[in-house]
Structure formats: structure tokens, C-alpha cells
Amino acid sequence: MNAKREGLVAGIALLAVFGTAHAQGNDASASMLGFAQSHNCMSCHSMSRTFMGPSFDSVAHRYAQVDGARTTLARRIVEGGVGVWGPVPMPANTQISSDQAVALADWILSLR
Numbered sequence: 001m002n003a004k005r006e007g008l009v010a011g012i013a014l015l016a017v018f019g020t021a022h023a024q025g026n027d028a029s030a031s032m033l034g035f036a037q038s039h040n041c042m043s044c045h046s047m048s049r050t051f052m053g054p055s056f057d058s059v060a061h062r063y064a065q066v067d068g069a070r071t072t073l074a075r076r077i078v079e080g081g082v083g084v085w086g087p088v089p090m091p092a093n094t095q096i097s098s099d100q101a102v103a104l105a106d107w108i109l110s111l112r
Ligand code: HEC
Pocket: 036, 039, 040, 041, 042, 043, 044, 045, 052, 053, 054, 059, 073, 076, 077, 081, 082, 083, 084, 085, 086, 087, 088, 089, 090, 091, 093, 096, 104, 108
């Protein structure tokens, strides 16, 4: 399977997960964690502990009251960023499509 096709399959899987998110919240969240693991996010992030990058819990807290956080975070996930949490940059994650980035941002923001 080539990378492009894998991305497509992952995108379809994500849509399926979000279509049923209300019915099965925990399963959907577990699937997003699996997606984040398989896309390298968890080599720098953890759910509740800061190491290379901020914990996803603290990201959720920080952006809880921020308008447009979903869009901002989705863009940062794809393009990378630096200086918001500290001097360590997050490299661009070019393997993530913008739809996948929005799904990841929604998931992270739901972690409070
Ligand atoms: C090489 C390490 C690394 C990888 C891989 C990585 N990140 Fe990050 N991430 C960071 C660092 C460092 C920061 C803090 C950047 C800053 O201070 O602006 C960060 C910040 C973030 C933020 C907060 C952005 C903000 O502006 O507040 C989110 C959300 C995030 N990462 C999600 C992800 C997701 C989702 C993935 C996987 C697709 C991922 N990261 C992969 C290191 C990484």
C-alpha cells in the first residue's frame, strides 16, 4: 500500500470514527490516540506529561476559552510552530492532511 493510499484509508477511518463519536465516546477517543501514535505525535507528546512538547491535557486547558482554537491548532499541527510553549519547535507534520489535523485538534480540545 503506498503512502497516499494509506492516508486516504486513515481519513476514511477517521470520518467513520467521528460519525459515531456520540454513540461511543471512549472508543472514538481511543481510536484517535491510536491515530496519533501511528503518526508520530506521541513521540513528543503525552496525554498528561510535558516532555518534548506540551501534554495534550494542557493544550486543551490553554485553548478552552479561545475562539477559533480548532482552526489554529489544526494549522499548527500541519505547519508546526515554536514559541507558544517554549523554545523547542514542533516540526511541520506534512504526513497529516488538513482534515486529519482538524480531527486531531477536535480530539485534543475534547480532553479537558
Ligand atoms: C518532534 C517533536 C514533535 C512531534 C513529532 C509533534 N509535536 Fe506537537 N509540539 C511539539 C512542540 C515542541 C510543541 C510546542 C511548540 C511551541 O512552543 O510553539 C508542540 C505543540 C503542539 C500543539 C500546540 C500548538 C500551539 O500552538 O499551542 C499541538 C496541538 C500539537 N503539538 C499537536 C501535535 C500532533 C497532533 C502531532 C502529530 C501529528 C504532533 N504535535 C507532533 C513537538 C512535537
